[in-house]
Amino acid sequence: MEALGWWGVPLAVLGGAIRGSTPFLFVSLGECLTEKSGRINLGLEGTLVMGAMSGYGVSYLTGSPWLGVLVAGTCGMVLGAVHASICARPRVNDIAVGIALMLFGLGLAFYLGKPFIQPNAPRLPAIPFGWWSESPQVRAALEVNVLFLIGAVLAPGLLWALYNTRWGLAIRAVGDNADAARTMGYAVDRVRLLGTVAGGFLAGIGGSFLSLYYPGSWNEAISSGQGLMAVALVIFARWDPLLCLFAALLFGGAGALGPALQSVGITSGYYLFNAAPYMLTLLLMIATSSTQRTLKGAPNELSVTK
């Protein structure tokens, strides 16, 4: 930070926001899709860590990080299918199933991941958008990973698809009123199964980013809770995929603010910055909730907004 002084702070936050937001982005898009269909999946933390482990393992064994990303997504799909099929049974609480799957996914990832803690696997590439600059800080900040770019395209794409395709209509109909959707001829449980499986796919990819790009190795402490936090993020983003992108950047940037300030000598309050997104989400919920109606933008079938 010597060359840029205080200007280094926003630059480091920008770089950190892009880097830190990628797992948030994928997990929250997945969670958003699942919640749009009327179910909440609190198990994405387990999916994320399972994705991190399987992605790293496959990249190490085959030498192809992209194959790792694909396998990570597939693992997420399997966990999503388990969640959806248990929740489809009557009187089962989706929150409890989510937490059970979170613990199961973490356990399975630690169990299968033991052999991959030591070795080095090939990592995902990044695109150096900062090539024009002499400054190493600018170069570092503008080195954007490919998964973030994919996610940034996916977010508006998902928004468009939700409101302009037959699939999007089915998901929203099922999420807003299951009985009405049933009379319209939609198979409610099947739509939710697909929504949860697709959500698990995205969350698994978010996990592979952790092990294959940043921090870029597999260990048991790889996730700092991004999977559970995605639930808060989706509420913050009002169930809008495009807003998920900005919320993910905000959550990622808040995490990067602490280290950036530390580099210019501000060391206190480091952890409080990390908590800022949660306090913001809580304040937002306090400000906009009401005892009379559900949250604006929330799918009506969602248990946690009733």
Next chain:
Amino acid sequence: MRLLGGSPRGAAEALTIPAGALAVSLILFGIFVAMAGANPLGVYETIYSGAFGSWFSWQNTLQRATPLMLTALCTALPARLGLVVIGAEGALIIGALATVAIASVLPGASHWTVITAMMLAGMSAGGLWVGFAGGLRYYRGVNETISSLLLNYIAIALMNHLVGGPMRDPLVLHRPSSWHVGERNMIGLIPGMDVHWGLVFGVVGCIVTYVLMQHTVFGFAARIVGGNVRAARMAGVPVGRLTLVTCLIAGAAAGLAGTTEIAAVHGRASTSLVVGYGYTGILVAFLARQNPLAVIPVAILLGGIDAAGGLLQRWHDLPDATVHVMRGIIFLVILASEPVYGRLRVFQQSVVAPSNGVVPREAA
């Protein structure tokens, strides 16, 4: 038998279905370890002896069950009102921080004064933490599941902030930790056992809250709210006060778990408190079908599985995460067995228990 289901048949059902689910999960887990090349029967035997095979393993099991009993109450009690609170993790941390803080402002006080103060501080701090979520639910309509989840992360960040700065003990180098509450202020072991007094707090907490929820006017009113909030309001039940008080008690239980983790185990607050007791407690509550008395055996069962982890590694060359896989399978199978209640012909004519004990609550 009235403890379980209201009728002998209900009781038989409440015992048979979890036992059947447990058997199914053991078979699934056996297939899992067989794929890893271990002998399933040998693994079962090891888990049994590691959990309940000797007095030594029993003590280990009870020690691990202690925090789970108290954190499970944090979910089980509000569930009677139809609320799904998942904030035990945060309440435990806040209770632990309050315990450390109160011990540091009472340097010269007597042993019993400090211990009483620590317990009261932990319980009030945890109670206010979850009570806040309950208050938000009642007065602002903020969903208690999400707010308690957010409060967990805020509590973790607060603890990291305090143990990394204002409350940091500079003499501890390997990880940021708070001051020690003082060796002479520690809660000791139960005489004749290698288990600390926290176990007694846990068991007493479960029994007291069971009596409160099952045999008092308060508990009766709470169950009416859980059944139908509008009908409860019509009958003049003070829904707001019930919600607040129940959440206060629930948080106090988790806060007490924080106190015992500090005053009986760690001595100081650090990230070693964040090991998922809160989240495991949620599942203990669901497996116990939100019945405070059933929390005791379920917590002991899970404590036993935890205790067996090290032995599996030593005797079968399985990773220590094996028991986490087993725990996950048990949770999933038991949750999936929920629809079986009231469906088996043998148990018909019995009173059907409400789903999970959690009744979806209409918009308040």
